Amino acid sequence: MAETMRFEIVSPERLLRDTEVAMVVVPGTDGDFTALPAHAPMMSTLRPGVVEIFAEEGAEGEELFVKGGLAQIGAKGLTILAEEVIALDSVSADDLAQKISDTREDIEDAKDDVERASAEKELAWMTALQDVIAA
Amino acid sequence: MPSLKDLKVRINSVKSTQKITKAMKMVAASKLRRAQEAAEAARPYAERMEKVLAGLGSAVKDQPGASPLLAGTGSDDVQLVIVATSERGLCGGFNTNIVKAARQHISELVAAGKTVKILCIGKKGVGLLRRDYGDLIIDTKDMSGVKKLGFADAQPIAQEVLGMFERGEFDVATLFYAKFQSALVQINTKQQLIPAPIPEAANDDEGDDLAGAIYEYEPSEEAILDDLLPRNVAIQLYRGLLENAASEQGARMTAMDNATRNAGDMIDSLSITYNRTRQANITKELIEIISGAEAL
The missing domain is CATH 2.60.15.10 (F0F1 ATP synthase delta/epsilon subunit, N-terminal)
Known part of the structure; x- marks a missing residue:
């Protein structure tokens, strides 16, 4: 087979x-x-x-x-x-954690919905990647 | 009659110009190779995307409630014209040609009573368009900081365009760029970005035809299209910019090759004049000496 x-x-x-x-x-x-x-x-x-x-x-x-x-x-x-x-081996967990906290700030600072939505989308893949690395 | 010294100075200056154009040609040639590779590497994605869209789009297009990115807003009164040009000059007719095509399109639209908005990518186009349509230019994207064009560079521009579309600031978007064919030939291309033109579902014989197979869609046809269409805009824009980058280097290479050749011709003709003048001077001196000796 x-x-x-x-x-x-x-x-x-x-x-x-x-x-x-x-x-x-x-x-x-x-x-x-x-x-x-x-x-x-x-x-x-x-x-x-x-x-x-x-x-x-x-x-x-x-x-x-x-x-x-x-x-x-x-x-x-x-x-x-x-x-x-x-x-997967091209990212370090520390860099990623830094980026995630940056993106979180972006979400808070977002001026309108469009900006917030795009930052949230960024955050979604970053946290997904973090989960994968942590696993 | 210029003096020998003047001629020498001129020959030297033309020679150094030639050195510069030659170096620029070499640089353009190596950049061209890289840009061409990038443009070719991006093709498979765009092609597959086109296939998927062709299959999905033709099925959904006529249904009510189809995405405005596909079906349009129902009007074409406000037109966005995106003009992609280079950041730097000295590339022959490259920018002029793109702008010429764009200008023709714009004047047709204006004559038809449409509202036109212009988005310039690359600063060379701005300079050329400012004189006639300065008040129509809504924004300029500076790409001079971009060394190697990546999808990440095209995406923010696409996001902005999509944002404008969602806010209802325009109905139709058209992109102008030069498609790369060879170092000598660049084809001015006008491409409609929004609403997305649905390519005819190609009849490929490979049996992988989307229309032929019954697909299962997850989550649903509409959801996939909603996800795909904005991405398609970004992809098409990215592809246009890549083609444009390759075309620019091709145009520059050709232009610099011509300049080098012209400088060579000029040096040749200046050298002939120089030698003639030198010979004439020697002859003149000889005559003076001989006639002086004869007079004794």
Whole structure:
């Protein structure tokens, strides 16, 4: 049972990964789901979270943090259009904590709803990332 | 008749100009390569986004209550024209061409009685547009601090544009930029950003056609579109800026190549004049000596 499917993850800046994989765990807005080969066609928005990629069955998963985006499962495989992809080892917990407290201040200082909404959105992915690192 | 010394000075000054243009050409060439890579790397995302939108959009577009980003506000009285130009000059007709296209579009809109607002990205466009449409320019984005254009640079601009749209400050947004084809050819492009034009669902033969498959949507078609459309604006803007950056370097490289060649031609012709003058001087001195000796 070495079935695989096509997996692509694209950020606005570049095509990050284009490989054959056995399984991918995707953080959907309505809950995580696992994409396996020959999954029914579906499309889902993503919440900030970790995409876990398993190149083959039983192998160790590779983790990538996405800030949100869209996952599309079609006949060919899974495509993730990510807003931004962050490698987990590229962030330090201290920097992140600093950024989070900055963003919290931004929310308090926000002049209007639009500003507040965008700061809150920032905070959402930062705290999600913090949870992932802490875990 | 300029003196020998004048000629020498001129030749030297043209030579140093040539050195500068040559160096600028080299710099532009290396920057071009990087800009081109960035523009190419951004293509897969935009292409896939387009596919998804084509599939989703055509299904939802005609339904009542579709997002105004897709269906429009129902009027086109207030037009936002976004003109993306470079931050620096010396790039041939690059900025002039973009502005020319934009100006034509603006004058058509003004003639049709629409209200026009102009948003300039890059300061070179401002200088060119200020004279005719100075009072229409609502804002200028300075990109001079940006070394390597990233999505993070395009996003705040897109946010601002979207914010303006939500507040009902305009109905239609159009972006002007130069699409990069090669170092020699840049295509002036006019692209409608809002409402998003729905590309015809392409009939690809790969069997991955969105229209063909029955998709399950999570959370729902509308929710996905609501999430996707604002992002699409940012992506299209980002793509335009990337293409523009590559075009700018291409245009500069060509312009500097021409300048270097012209400087070379000038040096050649100045050298000929210089040599002729020198020869004439020698001949003149010889004649003086000989005629002086004969007179004795």
